[in-house]
Amino acid sequence: MLSITAEKFLFWKKKQLSKGGDQQSFAVLLDCMGGLSPVDLNLINLNPERNLYLKKNLEFLESIWNEHVLKSCPIQYLCGITFWRDLKLKVTDKVLIPRPETELIVDIVFNIFRNNSEKLFFAELGTGSGAISIALALAYPLSEGVATDIDQDALAIATKNYINSSKQSNLKFYCGNWWSPLESLKGKLDFVISNPPYIPADTYEKLPKEVKNFEPKAALIGGKDGLKHIREIIKQAPLFLKEKGWLILENHFDQGEKVKQLFIKNKFTSIENVKDLSGIGRFTIGRYK
Numbered sequence: 001m002l003s004i005t006a007e008k009f010l011f012w013k014k015k016q017l018s019k020g021g022d023q024q025s026f027a028v029l030l031d032c033m034g035g036l037s038p039v040d041l042n043l044i045n046l047n048p049e050r051n052l053y054l055k056k057n058l059e060f061l062e063s064i065w066n067e068h069v070l071k072s073c074p075i076q077y078l079c080g081i082t083f084w085r086d087l088k089l090k091v092t093d094k095v096l097i098p099r100p101e102t103e104l105i106v107d108i109v110f111n112i113f114r115n116n117s118e119k120l121f122f123a124e125l126g127t128g129s130g131a132i133s134i135a136l137a138l139a140y141p142l143s144e145g146v147a148t149d150i151d152q153d154a155l156a157i158a159t160k161n162y163i164n165s166s167k168q169s170n171l172k173f174y175c176g177n178w179w180s181p182l183e184s185l186k187g188k189l190d191f192v193i194s195n196p197p198y199i200p201a202d203t204y205e206k207l208p209k210e211v212k213n214f215e216p217k218a219a220l221i222g223g224k225d226g227l228k229h230i231r232e233i234i235k236q237a238p239l240f241l242k243e244k245g246w247l248i249l250e251n252h253f254d255q256g257e258k259v260k261q262l263f264i265k266n267k268f269t270s271i272e273n274v275k276d277l278s279g280i281g282r283f284t285i286g287r288y289k
């Protein structure tokens with residue numbers, strides 16, 4: 001640990017933020033690489049007289065910040081870590097950085113299945129870093145989960161994240177195209193969740209460069225209208241869900257109504273668009289008959 005006066009640190013921090021980037025990314029850098037949590041930071045702001053301790057020196061932290069600002073590379077990829085709900089997850093450019101708005105998908109499950117000692121059987125399609133499935137496997141320790149992805153590299157990261165976050169063994173990882181790794185689970189799932197790629201192809205071209213140049217394209221694009229994968233997932237869901245089982249999907253900010261219609265077309269009931277914290281119909285849920 002390196003000791004430094006809070007005054008010197010605050011001066012340095014101001015200089016780094018004047019180069020560009022935002023406070024949130026800077027907080028991730030300090031937390032992941034410097035060992036300084038947001039709570040520590042608040043204490044320093046309240047009491048600039050004190051000394052603080054860093055895991056890495058200022059020159060090292062500055063070199064990462066410079067790369068972030070100059071190349072627009074997400075700070076999470078540079079640090080190799082992100083925070084999501086109460087999880088600390090390894091991330092590389094093989095996986096999408098799990099977004100704060102996606103955190104709510106776990107709360108949707110909590111609202112539907114209120115008894116955490118229930119023995120549920122669930123699957124997540126397109127797990128990426130494993131964030132959603134790991135949070136659920138931890139929250140429902142008696143449940144059995146299966147997390148899939150088409151990308152073997154993503155699954156390797158998700159598996160590491162699960163091992164690092166848990167001593168449990170109630171989550172398995174399978175590789176393959178959407179439902180194909182789940183053939184043996186037909187009619188058995190209490191619920192299925194997915195945050196599939198849903199960005200329309202032309203919208204993808206206009207995404208900010210920190211997303212477009214660094215995050216995996218296959219995790220983002222959902223064909224011409226963005227609904228290609230969502231259509232496929234909804235169409236086959238009835239084969240895999242138990243009677244009255246739930247399908248819980250994240251969609252693009254303006255796709256809620258269209259996704260609802262797809263649920264109706266495929267004979268789901270109790271269909272609902274669930275809003276995120278910004279009031280956007282970010283999720284669509286329904287149960288099969």
Ligand SMILES: C[S@@+](CC[C@H](N)C(=O)[O-])C[C@H]1O[C@@H](n2cnc3c(N)ncnc32)[C@H](O)[C@@H]1O
Pocket residue numbers: 095096097098099102125126127128129130131132148149150151154176177178195196197198218219220
């Ligand atoms: C939007 S990311 C979501 C990742 C993670 N669940 C999250 O919420 O942060 C979509 C994921 O679906 C995976 N994927 C894309 N096409 C797929 C397919 N045909 N079958 C299975 N997974 C696929 C991608 O590799 C990516 O990890």
